[in-house]
Amino acid sequence: MNHLTRRLFLRFSSLSLLLSTAFSINAFAAEDIRIGISLPTQRDIVWVRYKQGLEEAAKKLGVKILLQVSDQDASVQASQVENLLSQKVNALIIAPHDASAASTLVERAHKAGIKVISLDRLILNSDLDLYVSFDNPKIGELQGEYLVKNVPKGNYAVFLGAPTDNNSKILHDAAMKHIAPLVKKGDIKIVTEQNIQEWQPSVAQRLMENSLTANKNNINAVLAPNDNTAGGIIQALSSQKLAGKVYVTGQDAELTAAQRIAAGTQSMTIFKDQGKLSELALKIAKDMAEKKPIKATHFTANGNKNVPSVFLEPIIVDKNNIEKEFIQSGFFKKEDVYKFVTK
Structure with a gap:
C-alpha cells in the first residue's frame, strides 16, 4: 500500500467509525427513551383501548413505557406519578382522574424537568405542555x-x-x-x-x-x-x-x-379511534423527549393558559x-x- 492509498484508507476508516459511532448513539438514545403514563381506569372499554393502543404504539416506535392505572382514585394517581418521576422518565402522559387535582402533578413533573401531555381529558389550572385528544x-x-x-x-x-x-x-x-x-x-x-x-x-x-x-x-x-x-x-x-x-x-x-x-x-x-390517538400521543411524547419541536393545531383554555393542543376528528x-x-x-x-x- 503506497503512502497516498494509506492516507485515503485511514480517512475513510475514521469516517466510517465516526458514522458508526453516531448511529449507535442515536439508536441507543431511541431505545433508552422512557415515557411515563398514568391512566385513570380500566373499568371502561375506552381506557382498555387506550392501554392497548399505547402498548402497541410503544413497540412500533421503539420506546419503553412505564404505565400505571389509578383505578379512579386521585390520590393513587398522585402517588403513581411520583413513582414514575422517580424512575427518571423522559416525558409524562397523564389522563387525569380529577382534572383539577392533577394540576399539582404537572407542577411536580416540571420541577423534575419533565414535560407533560394530557391525554383525552384536559388537566385544568396548570402550566400544561400539550393536550392531545379528540375534538x-x-x-x-x-x-x-x-x-x-x-x-x-x-x-x-x-x-x-x-x-x-x-x-x-x-x-x-x-x-x-x-x-x-x-x-x-x-x-x-x-x-x-x-x-x-x-x-x-x-x-x-x-x-x-x-x-x-x-x-x-x-x-x-x-x-x-x-x-x-x-x-x-x-x-x-x-x-x-x-x-x-x-x-x-x-x-x-x-x-x-x-x-x-x-x-x-x-x-x-x-x-x-383510541388506538390512533394513543399512537399520536406517544409519538409526540417521544419527540418531546428528543427535544424536537411540536406543532399544535389548536389551543385549549384550561383556566391558567391556552394549552397547545392536537385533536383528531370524531365521526x-x-x-x-x-x-x-x-x-x-x-x-x-x-x-x-x-x-x-x-x-
Missing part, C-alpha cells in the same frame, strides 16, 4: 345537533359525565349550542339536567328512572354523555317499554352501543352508516354487531 366540543355539537334534528320539540333529559372530568362540561356546553335556542323558543323543555358520578351506568339508570317517574314517562330525547351511561339509561327506558321510542345519544363506539344501534334502542354514537355513527364505519372498516364483526337482532 370534544365537536363531539358535543354532533350529539346536540343530532337530537334537535330528530326531536325538534318535546321533553329532554340532559345528562353530564363525572363532575371531576372537564370533558363533561365541554360536551354539555357544546351540545347546548344546538339545544338551548329551541329551549328559549319554547319548543324544547329540559326536565332533567344532572351529572352522572364517575360515568357509572348504574347511576345513569337510577337518575333516568327518577326522571321517568317525575315526568310520568313523558320524555322524548336523552342527551347521554357516552355509551356506557347510555346503556344504563336505556335499561331504565326498557323497564317502561320505551326503549327505541326515545332518542338517546352516546359516544365511544363501544360494541354494546353498536349492538343497541343495530337493535334500534340507541340512536347514535361517536366513533373515536358520528347511526343506523345509516353503521355498516360502513363499523363493519366494512373491520372495526367490529358483523355477527357481533347484529348478535341480538332477531331476523
Whole structure:
C-alpha cells in the first residue's frame, strides 16, 4: 500500500467509525427513551383501548413505557406519578382522574424537568405542555345537533359525565349550542339536567328512572354523555317499554352501543379511534423527549393558559352508516354487531 492509498484508507476508516459511532448513539438514545403514563381506569372499554393502543404504539416506535392505572382514585394517581418521576422518565402522559387535582402533578413533573401531555381529558389550572385528544366540543355539537334534528320539540333529559372530568362540561356546553335556542323558543323543555358520578351506568339508570317517574314517562330525547351511561339509561327506558321510542345519544363506539344501534334502542354514537390517538400521543411524547419541536393545531383554555393542543376528528355513527364505519372498516364483526337482532 503506497503512502497516498494509506492516507485515503485511514480517512475513510475514521469516517466510517465516526458514522458508526453516531448511529449507535442515536439508536441507543431511541431505545433508552422512557415515557411515563398514568391512566385513570380500566373499568371502561375506552381506557382498555387506550392501554392497548399505547402498548402497541410503544413497540412500533421503539420506546419503553412505564404505565400505571389509578383505578379512579386521585390520590393513587398522585402517588403513581411520583413513582414514575422517580424512575427518571423522559416525558409524562397523564389522563387525569380529577382534572383539577392533577394540576399539582404537572407542577411536580416540571420541577423534575419533565414535560407533560394530557391525554383525552384536559388537566385544568396548570402550566400544561400539550393536550392531545379528540375534538370534544365537536363531539358535543354532533350529539346536540343530532337530537334537535330528530326531536325538534318535546321533553329532554340532559345528562353530564363525572363532575371531576372537564370533558363533561365541554360536551354539555357544546351540545347546548344546538339545544338551548329551541329551549328559549319554547319548543324544547329540559326536565332533567344532572351529572352522572364517575360515568357509572348504574347511576345513569337510577337518575333516568327518577326522571321517568317525575315526568310520568313523558320524555322524548336523552342527551347521554357516552355509551356506557347510555346503556344504563336505556335499561331504565326498557323497564317502561320505551326503549327505541326515545332518542338517546352516546359516544365511544363501544360494541354494546353498536349492538343497541343495530337493535334500534340507541340512536347514535361517536366513533373515536383510541388506538390512533394513543399512537399520536406517544409519538409526540417521544419527540418531546428528543427535544424536537411540536406543532399544535389548536389551543385549549384550561383556566391558567391556552394549552397547545392536537385533536383528531370524531365521526358520528347511526343506523345509516353503521355498516360502513363499523363493519366494512373491520372495526367490529358483523355477527357481533347484529348478535341480538332477531331476523
